[in-house]
Amino acid sequence: MKHIIQMGKKVLRNIAEEVPHNEITSVRIQSIIQNMNDVLATQNDGVALAAPQIGESYRIFTVAPFIFDDPSDEHLIYINPKIIEQSEKKKWLHEGCLSCRWKVGDVERSVTATVHAYDEYGKEFTQTGDGLLAHIFQHEIDHLDGILFIDKAQNIRDMTEEEINDVLEGTNEQRHV
Numbered sequence: 001m002k003h004i005i006q007m008g009k010k011v012l013r014n015i016a017e018e019v020p021h022n023e024i025t026s027v028r029i030q031s032i033i034q035n036m037n038d039v040l041a042t043q044n045d046g047v048a049l050a051a052p053q054i055g056e057s058y059r060i061f062t063v064a065p066f067i068f069d070d071p072s073d074e075h076l077i078y079i080n081p082k083i084i085e086q087s088e089k090k091k092w093l094h095e096g097c098l099s100c101r102w103k104v105g106d107v108e109r110s111v112t113a114t115v116h117a118y119d120e121y122g123k124e125f126t127q128t129g130d131g132l133l134a135h136i137f138q139h140e141i142d143h144l145d146g147i148l149f150i151d152k153a154q155n156i157r158d159m160t161e162e163e164i165n166d167v168l169e170g171t172n173e174q175r176h177v
């Protein structure tokens with residue numbers, strides 16, 4: 001099992017590479033996607049993960065199925081994602097990052113964002129997210145550009161031991177990306 005790379009490592013600061021379209025279905029890229037999903041599934045509070053967070057400098061992120069009412073109907077894998085539209089209206093949201101254990105802070109992001117991307121079969125799609133999903137899109141695409149939430153967050157603080165234990169036991173509602 002791959003582990004989640006923590007801040008301080010260069011791979012989190014690189015501009016990740018686009019996946020050539022004809023390589024999306026290759027064994028190499030498919031196994032990266034599988035590894036990302038496996039690692040994300042180990043994190044009680046994890047709602048999304050970008051490929052650089054497992055040390056793979058590719059423009060891919062994955063979203064956890066459990067944030068959707070009907071995940072079978074949703075796109076969970078985003079390859080070469082680009083934000084093509086985002087609302088001027090912004091909102092501050094409490095955020096944390098699986099690569100910045102155990103910090104939280106407030107980040108201002110657009111309340112809706114539309115992404116153009118390719119799925120794991122190489123098919124292109126656009127998806128509009130609002131609320132948590134919009135924040136996820138923006139946080140994950142920042143990862144692909146070498147940006148961490150601590151670069152833009154305010155009120156950054158370390159979580160308390162009690163809060164961390166709640167996360168590890170799955171009883172903390174704060175979601176990390």
Ligand SMILES: [Zn+2]
Binds near residue numbers: 139
């Ligand atoms: Zn993150």
